[in-house]
Amino acid sequence: MQELLCFSAGSNEERNQLETCYNTTSLPQDRDQSDTSSRVIDLCTERDQLQKERDQCRKNMNQLKRMRGQLQSERDQLQSERDQLQSERDQLLKERDQLQSERDQLLKKRDQLQSERDQLLKERDQLLKERDQLQSERDQLLKERDQLQSERDQLQSERDQSEKTDDKIQLQERNNALTKDRDMLRDRVSVLTNEKVALEKRLSVSEQNICPKMCNCCPEGWRLLGSSCYFLSTQRKTWEESRLDCMNRGANLMIINSEEERRFLCGLNKIVWIGLTDSVTGRTRKWMRGTPLTTASYWRSGGPYGGGVENCVVVRYWSSGYREGWNYQCSYTQFWMCEKGLL
Missing domain, CATH: 1.10.287.1490 (Helix Hairpins)
Known part of the structure; x- marks a missing residue:
């Protein structure tokens, strides 16, 4: 019984206690005592080895538990990211379908x-x-x-x-x-x-x-008439300054080519410079492009020459309701009309 009690003890001093127990126990035969003591020692050695293995297993188990918790956390994070990516994918698919629909509508409208x-x-x-x-x-x-x-x-x-x-x-x-x-x-x-x-x-x-x-036919502030764009100034300048302003706008002073353009000027109720001058020859009026004036329908009765220095031409509105050409000194300041082709 004493031998069994010693063997059941689980402290670190069990081996010594067992040896002490065997030394103090009186047995009838020495040989049996020696065999039993050797067996107890072997059992204690096995027990210690098993305890070490148990401790190592516990350590491994705790490590595995930590790894499992970490893996579960990573799994949850990956699942959350997966759900977010799936949501983004669904949103992108929806936007793609919407853009494809808009593209089809635009293609249809373009055609x-x-x-x-x-x-x-x-x-x-x-x-x-x-x-x-x-x-x-x-x-x-x-x-x-x-x-x-x-x-x-x-x-x-x-x-x-x-x-x-x-x-x-x-x-x-x-x-x-x-x-x-x-x-x-x-x-x-x-x-x-x-x-x-x-x-x-x-x-x-x-x-x-x-x-x-x-196209955007005429720039902002210009008027469309036929196949040309026209710009009426809001300030007054000399004939030469007016011509330079038109050139800076990519145009020239207006040249009258049709009855429609004459009617267009008639509706302005202003005195405006046009692209007609006799400043080069003094008597022969020429348009900006160099062609001579072939009709006198632009001039009011009495002739275009007033005896002074009158080399540049305006179209003005008379009380009779007609708009007719008349020479003015080029240094006078008047409104002006620019003309250029469609863009």
Whole structure:
């Protein structure tokens, strides 16, 4: 019993206690005592080894527990990041689908605008072709009219010189025929002129419809008329300063080419410099591009020369309601009108 009690003790001094127990116990036979003592020592040695292994296992277990907790924490963090990435992925997919839908709509709108632009370009080209054809016909009719007028003048001269009645009658009949032809040609010219004006109006409307779809036609503050942009100043300068201002804007002082431009100026109710001057020759008025003025319809009655130093031209509004050209000294300050082609 004492031997069993000693063996059950779990302190570090168990070996010594067991040896003491065996030394103090009286057994009948020494050989049996020696074998038992040796066995107890072996058991104690095994026990110590097992305790060491147990402690190592506990240490390993604690380390594994810590690693498990760390791995669980990392797992939770990775799951959280995964959920966040999945949410971001879903949001990006949604945005991608929305952008694809917007892109499809924009492509559809672009194709529609391109189709409209192509149609308007076809209409413009057709109108330009018709206008050119009418202008060619008008020029031909004007040429024929001038020829007929020349023949008529010649016949009138021959008629005046003729003293014989037969010659006078013949000349009168010929003159009447030529007069009839002239009147018919005038009517034809009038019809063609009206058609040309109508085509120019249609062309202007078409260009105004085409322009906003193709480009920013005129800069801000400029006005669109036909195929040109116009800028009216808000201050007064000399003719040369006005010309330089227009050049700085990529334009020139306005050149009047059509009745539509004259009507456009008439609605301004201002005195404005235009691109017409006789400062080089003194008597021959020329436009900015160097071509001479071929009509006096821009001038009010009385002539353009006032006897002073009047070399530059304005278009002004008279009390009669008409806007007519008149020479001014280039050093005077007036408003001005710039003109340039569409962008």
